[in-house]
Amino acid sequence: MKNNNTKLDNQGLGVFQKYLTVWVGLCIIIGILIGKYMPSIPKILSKFEYYKVSIPVAILIWLMIYPMMLKVDFSSVVDVTKKPKGFIVTCVTNWLIKPFTMYLIASFFLKVVFKAFIPENLATEYLAGAVLLGAAPCTAMVFVWSYLTKGDPAYTLVQVAVNDLIILFAFTPIVAILLGVSDVTVPYGTLILSTILFVVIPLTAGYLTRKSVIKNWGIEYFENEFLKKFDNVTIIGLLLTLIIIFSFQGEIILNNPLHIILIAIPLTIQTFLIFGIAYGWARLWKLPHSIAAPAGMIGASNFFELAVAVAISLFGLKSGAALATVVGVLTEVPIMLTLVGIANRTKRWFPKEG
Numbered sequence: 001m002k003n004n005n006t007k008l009d010n011q012g013l014g015v016f017q018k019y020l021t022v023w024v025g026l027c028i029i030i031g032i033l034i035g036k037y038m039p040s041i042p043k044i045l046s047k048f049e050y051y052k053v054s055i056p057v058a059i060l061i062w063l064m065i066y067p068m069m070l071k072v073d074f075s076s077v078v079d080v081t082k083k084p085k086g087f088i089v090t091c092v093t094n095w096l097i098k099p100f101t102m103y104l105i106a107s108f109f110l111k112v113v114f115k116a117f118i119p120e121n122l123a124t125e126y127l128a129g130a131v132l133l134g135a136a137p138c139t140a141m142v143f144v145w146s147y148l149t150k151g152d153p154a155y156t157l158v159q160v161a162v163n164d165l166i167i168l169f170a171f172t173p174i175v176a177i178l179l180g181v182s183d184v185t186v187p188y189g190t191l192i193l194s195t196i197l198f199v200v201i202p203l204t205a206g207y208l209t210r211k212s213v214i215k216n217w218g219i220e221y222f223e224n225e226f227l228k229k230f231d232n233v234t235i236i237g238l239l240l241t242l243i244i245i246f247s248f249q250g251e252i253i254l255n256n257p258l259h260i261i262l263i264a265i266p267l268t269i270q271t272f273l274i275f276g277i278a279y280g281w282a283r284l285w286k287l288p289h290s291i292a293a294p295a296g297m298i299g300a301s302n303f304f305e306l307a308v309a310v311a312i313s314l315f316g317l318k319s320g321a322a323l324a325t326v327v328g329v330l331t332e333v334p335i336m337l338t339l340v341g342i343a344n345r346t347k348r349w350f351p352k353e354g
Helices: 002-018 020-037 040-046 055-070 074-080 085-113 120-134 142-148 153-179 188-217 219-230 233-248 250-255 257-284 289-300 304-315 320-345
Strands: none
Touching (some): 020 233, 040 233, 055 142, 055 153, 055 188, 055 219, 085 153, 085 257, 085 289, 120 153, 120 257, 120 320, 142 153, 142 289, 153 304, 233 320, 257 289, 289 320, 304 320
């Protein structure tokens, strides 16, 4: 029976999911080439920005999130809040561990290991960008990673909502303490707009769609036929998002290859460490895989819109801090897809649900 289920899962992946790493690599290359040889395209797209949030990217992220929001059964959201272990793992890892390990790891590599390659003042700026990433756990994209690991939609939704609330009051003091900066200003416009675009709108649309389809055609049609229509929407949205993001940064990547690699090393180590802490903790607590996977993902990935916006406002568009946050954007998707693969291959480590 187990082999049959595995076979069905593999068949259900489809061509996009099976070869996702290949498509991601192609989209990264296409994006960089567009940024280098057709700079007018990202230049035009960059005009459609509001509170540092790219509207074209926001629309694509919305497409990624909407299919998962369709799966949220609101009656189960209340039940999620009665199981606090997953939230303890998430909150402790994200806010009491992640910012400080990011500071320590980034300081060690940027100021000690790579001292011969990076001037001290620039290393300080890169460290500032890394700290901004470390103090801003992911919100929107965790829906995508959760979807790819078959995470619990209701749990992921509540988890993101809790994380957004914590960001409101914890981000500023953490950044101020670690960087010794007293004039940290959180761009609340960016934070609020991101929450509306990436949570409120797709959640509302998903709820209304789910309610309407079930009312008119029944729950069996909804689960067995309607949801399947959106199987590839999330993946297509992800690939198009990559092309746009990397087209924005194509020139930066080609002009700063060594420093980008050096910055990426501590960010990568930090990402695997945080995922390992949350995922391993969830395993020790015998949490189901559908909660353990998204719990590990939300801390491992970053709220890069917020980090980039704060880096620009504090240190300037051309600063090392801004570049470091951009490197966070560039490395996130390939790393997170690797973690998705690890989570899917280790599902047997967790107790069976149901």
